[in-house]
Amino acid sequence: MYQVKTFNAIAKTGLETFDDNFKINQSETPDAYLIRSVNLLEEKFPTSLKTIVRCGVGFNNVPLDRATENGIAVFNTPGSNANAVKEIVISLMIATARNLFAANDYSNKHTEADISQRTEKDKTKFNGTELAGKRLAVIGLGNVGARVANAALALGMKVIGYDPYLSSNAAWRIDNKVKRASSIRRAVKNADFVTVHVPKNDDTIGLISTTEMTAMKDDVVLFNYSRIGIVDNKAAVEGVKSGKISHYNTDFGEPILADQPNITITPHIGGSTLEAESNGAVQGANTVMNYLESGDTTNSVNLPQMNLPFEAQYRLTLIHKNVPNMVGQISTEMANRGINIENMSNAARGSVAYTIIDVNSIESDDREDLLNRLNSIKEIHRVRVIEHS
Numbered sequence: 241m242y243q244v245k246t247f248n249a250i251a252k253t254g255l256e257t258f259d260d261n262f263k264i265n266q267s268e269t270p271d272a273y274l275i276r277s278v279n280l281l282e283e284k285f286p287t288s289l290k291t292i293v294r295c296g297v298g299f300n301n302v303p304l305d306r307a308t309e310n311g312i313a314v315f316n317t318p319g320s321n322a323n324a325v326k327e328i329v330i331s332l333m334i335a336t337a338r339n340l341f342a343a344n345d346y347s348n349k350h351t352e353a354d355i356s357q358r359t360e361k362d363k364t365k366f367n368g369t370e371l372a373g374k375r376l377a378v379i380g381l382g383n384v385g386a387r388v389a390n391a392a393l394a395l396g397m398k399v400i401g402y403d404p405y406l407s408s409n410a411a412w413r414i415d416n417k418v419k420r421a422s423s424i425r426r427a428v429k430n431a432d433f434v435t436v437h438v439p440k441n442d443d444t445i446g447l448i449s450t451t452e453m454t455a456m457k458d459d460v461v462l463f464n465y466s467r468i469g470i471v472d473n474k475a476a477v478e479g480v481k482s483g484k485i486s487h488y489n490t491d492f493g494e495p496i497l498a499d500q501p502n503i504t505i506t507p508h509i510g511g512s513t514l515e516a517e518s519n520g521a522v523q524g525a526n527t528v529m530n531y532l533e534s535g536d537t538t539n540s541v542n543l544p545q546m547n548l549p550f551e552a553q554y555r556l557t558l559i560h561k562n563v564p565n566m567v568g569q570i571s572t573e574m575a576n577r578g579i580n581i582e583n584m585s586n587a588a589r590g591s592v593a594y595t596i597i598d599v600n601s602i603e604s605d606d607r608e609d610l611l612n613r614l615n616s617i618k619e620i621h622r623v624r625v626i627e628h629s
């Protein structure tokens with residue numbers, strides 16, 4: 241039986257997805273972590289741990305290189321919460337354009353019985369604008385960005401996008417009326433609204449800072465529903481104070497942003513809907529089961545993605561360095577023990593490689609001996625033998 245350890249609230253629908261071969265507990269020797277935003281950057285991983293599955297998208301809370309060196313496959317659940325983020329961003333675009341938060345504050349402050357005369361006079365302070373006809377720049381056109389771009393078009397906006405790494409599959413999801421910008425500066429130049437939907441990594445920290453804000457037109461409305469640090473908050477506060485930015489909406493608070501006019505902060509709830517949490521948890525549970533029971537690495541964020549039909553009796557999976565002669569060494573060790581390979585596949589992703597070998601018979605003595613030998617090869621991070629159920 242496999243042990244699955246959780247750290248955050250994982251939707252019941254996901255926990256119920258596991259079959260009897262999996263036990264959810266706080267075991268000291270888990271086979272899998274099923275997580276959301278828990279920070280694992282300093283976590284010491286138990287040797288039993290074979291996979292970390294992030295229910296959700298951003299995996300900047302997982303030390304990928306260390307996980308790989310420990311032979312741990314890391315996954316996310318792409319797209320599971322994209323609609324939720326789209327809806328919160330669109331709702332805040334409308335709320336900002338119509339001054340809804342300020343209007344609500346006003347109405348809560350003035351609660352005298354005969355309010356109608358006062359509101360009829362004061363309501364002009366909350367005059368808004370409409371989204372139709374306005375320009376939106378979307379930086380990052382993956383699962384969230386594409387949905388935001390398409391929804392904005394449907395609301396009558398003009399949309400321009402910037403994403404130099406867009407996959408061809410992702411490009412199919414984007415309405416062809418979304419214009420393509422060749423740089424962030426060009427994307428944001430004439431935009432009334434700018435929203436950023438990229439992963440947090442070394443290249444995207446400070447992606448939107450003073451230089452990019454200077455390129456924006458006055459009165460722009462800026463969004464960061466990606467991660468803290470992708471928009472430089474210090475620059476954003478200055479932008480709001482100077483009037484360059486008419487409103488800054490973010491899902492990631494920090495002291496510098498608190499209690500400031502024209503800054504709206506939500507507590508990282510972009511993906512917090514029943515539907516998104518359920519999607520992520522169910523997808524996450526299936527990912528844990530698939531990986532542990534078949535070695536399938538679809539949606540892995542640190543290993544090459546491989547999905548081979550498991551038709552033999554046993555499967556060896558090996559996570560190893562991407563260096564010459566690994567496959568040669570592995571198959572030689574198998575041949576030395578008279579083990580016949582039925583099927584074999586190998587793929588690399590940067591400095592790491594993954595090999596799957598299917599065999600129909602393997603004596604238990606040979607199996608022990610083979611595992612010991614393969615585990616002693618320093619370039620191999622982890623070897624597993626999975627028996628077909």
Ligand SMILES: NC(=O)C1=CN([C@@H]2O[C@H](COP(=O)(O)OP(=O)(O)OC[C@H]3O[C@@H](n4cnc5c(N)ncnc54)[C@H](O)[C@@H]3O)[C@@H](O)[C@H]2O)C=CC1
Pocket residue numbers: 296297298299318319321322325379380381382383384385402403404405406407410437438439440443444447465466467491508509510511512
């Ligand atoms: N606030 C919240 O609760 C949530 C936040 N997120 C954040 O939003 C991010 C995006 O989510 P998804 O769209 O689902 O991810 P995704 O992986 O589907 O799309 C990310 C897109 O960003 C693009 N990209 C990467 N680097 C870029 C750069 N330097 N410039 C322009 N584009 C770049 C990629 O090519 C890709 O198309 C996540 O990584 C996560 O950090 C995601 C879900 C919920």
Ligand SMILES: O=C(O)C(=O)COP(=O)(O)O
Pocket residue numbers: 276277278295296297298299321508511512
């Ligand atoms: O999926 C993401 O990247 C998110 O930011 C959602 O985080 P959460 O699962 O709500 O802790």
